[in-house]
Amino acid sequence: MALVGDFRQFESFFALYPSLMEVKNYLTQALTIDSAVYKRINALAGTTENTRVEFTYELGGNIRAIEQTYPLKSHTEALYESHKKFVDFQLCVEGAEYFEVGYIKDFTPLTPYNESKDLTIYAKPITPPHRFFFHSGILGIFFPQDVHAGGLTYPIQSHTNAQDTTNTIDLLTQPKKVVLKIPIEYFA
Numbered sequence: 001m002a003l004v005g006d007f008r009q010f011e012s013f014f015a016l017y018p019s020l021m022e023v024k025n026y027l028t029q030a031l032t033i034d035s036a037v038y039k040r041i042n043a044l045a046g047t048t049e050n051t052r053v054e055f056t057y058e059l060g061g062n063i064r065a066i067e068q069t070y071p072l073k074s075h076t077e078a079l080y081e082s083h084k085k086f087v088d089f090q091l092c093v094e095g096a097e098y099f100e101v102g103y104i105k106d107f108t109p110l111t112p113y114n115e116s117k118d119l120t121i122y123a124k125p126i127t128p129p130h131r132f133f134f135h136s137g138i139l140g141i142f143f144p145q146d147v148h149a150g151g152l153t154y155p156i157q158s159h160t161n162a163q164d165t166t167n168t169i170d171l172l173t174q175p176k177k178v179v180l181k182i183p184i185e186y187f188a
Contacts, residue, residue, distance in 0.1 A: 002101045002146040004132050007031060007091060007139045019186055022059055023089065030093050030178050031137060037067075037178075041093045044069040044176050064181040069174055070151055072097055078149035080107060080122040080129075086181040088142040090150065092134040095175035098152040102129035104145045118181075122147050134175070144184065151175070 003013065007027060014024045029037040044053050044067060054068035078100055090099075106129075107122035114120070125147075134140065134150070142148045153172060 003141040007137050027091050041067045041176050062183050066179040069176045072151055072153045075152045075154050080147050080149045082120050082147045083118045084144050085118045089180035090140045092138050092175055092177045094136055095173040096135040097150055097175045099132045099150045100129040101148045104147050107147045
């Protein structure tokens with residue numbers, strides 16, 4: 001079951017998993033304006049607007065931090081994925097994006113599981129997935145049964161003119177975020 005909410009709401013979650021204290025400390029630094037981690041993530045899109053940029057850092061214990069930024073895409077271009085060996089902790093530091101998340105049994109794989117990438121890609125489900133809005137401070141935790149697609153925008157229907165639709169890509173700024181890859185064994 002995916003967990004999504006303000007990072008500050010995850011105190012009891014981290015209390016259940018003392019082995020994730022370094023993860024909690026890293027995520028806290030990612031949201032602390034004067035920390036080196038925050039400054040590094042915030043600088044990602046400084047000269048590369050509308051370009052994907054990412055850097056990977058090893059945190060120890062086979063935990064990786066992928067600091068990244070990328071251009072948003074329409075929800076119709078969603079790339080649905082899941083992982084078997086790692087749990088994704090995705091924290092938005094700056095900017096915003098939408099995510100779609102659903103239960104793995106509601107999706108049909110498009111590709112077989114790629115063990116070296118720890119990745120399965122899925123077709124868009126018949127049952128609409130849940131939609132979440134991520135902005136600064138929002139954390140999503142995606143377990144192996146949680147198929148997810150991020151970096152999305154949606155059309156906004158105007159309240160005054162039914163013919164007027166504006167894509168949220170015009171209203172959102174490119175996210176600057178971190179994805180932590182946590183081995184599934186931490187949750188056994």
